[in-house]
Amino acid sequence: MLTTLVKRHPVASYILLAYACSWAIALPLALQAQHVIATRIPFALHYVSGLGPAIAALILTQLLGRARPKEGRPDRPDGGGHSTPWLLVGFASPLLLLAVAQLAGRILGQSTPTWTALGQVNFLPDLGLAAWGLWFVANGLGEELGWRGFFLPRLQRSHSALASSLLLSIAWAGWHLPAFFYVPSYVALGLRVLPGFFLGILAGAIVLTWLYNGSRGSVLAVALWHGSFNFVSASPAASGFAAAVTSSLVMVWAVVVVWRYGAASLAAVPKQVMPTGVLATGEA
Secondary structure (H helix, E strand, O other), rough: OOHHHHHHHHHHHHHHHHHHHHHHHHHHHHHHHHOOOOOOOOHHHHHOOHHHHHHHHHHHHHHHOOOEEEEEEEOOOOOOOHHHHHHHHHHHHHHHHHHHHHHHHHHHOOOOOOHHHHHOOOOOOHHHHHHHHHHHHHHHHHHHEEEEEEHHHHHOOOOOHHHHHHHHHHHHHOOEEEEEEEOOHHHHOHHHHHHHHHHHHHHHHHHHHHHHOOOOOHHHHHHHHHHHHHHHOOHHHHHHHHHHHHHHHHHHHHHHHHHHHHHOOOOOOOOOOOOOOOOOOOOO
């Protein structure tokens, strides 16, 4: 019965399971930080909660069964998928955004973080440049195996790439809500920033849809982007001017993507050959 229900509603099932897997850790951390419950749960488990979307996607993929690829479908043509140029864009473009922010900071007399300062992360010792690996595993692979590897391809079967990005952003933003009650940088912002936070999430989702569709479904490329972006923006050392410039550049990037490629695919690929995703199955 459970498998039948999942097959009928894979998108809703994914959202519920992704939230459940992550919030099973995030909600107790939030309640503990707000002194609602008297527990001693290590706040470092915050990074484990980032694996929830991937765990949900893997569980549902097993329940649904992996579909055999259709012969002749050009979802991953030669040079697509995990080709080096797309992986390089995924890894390096957020780092380039920070470099631009650093340059702007020097010109305007604003302080910006050094690369090693970005190793400062919440709840853990200073990791230095190794912090990139933490962000890549916890939020790159942990989130993108789900959001882009499972969720986005299903949305794009019946919606344009832009509409899919919007719908994904709503679920993605909601998934972050517990963090506003225990992650120091989120707590400092407060719930009043939720509209701006959602716009940032939407801009990031559009850029990631562009990267995913343009690479013909490379989850590794979007995971690299997510890991690098969190490295340059999620560290406490990245707050202030650098974070504002980096986020603004992503919003400009998203606008350019929509203007350049249109809502249907958000990339230089026809709608009819959109990637189905590495975790996609034959179920709608």
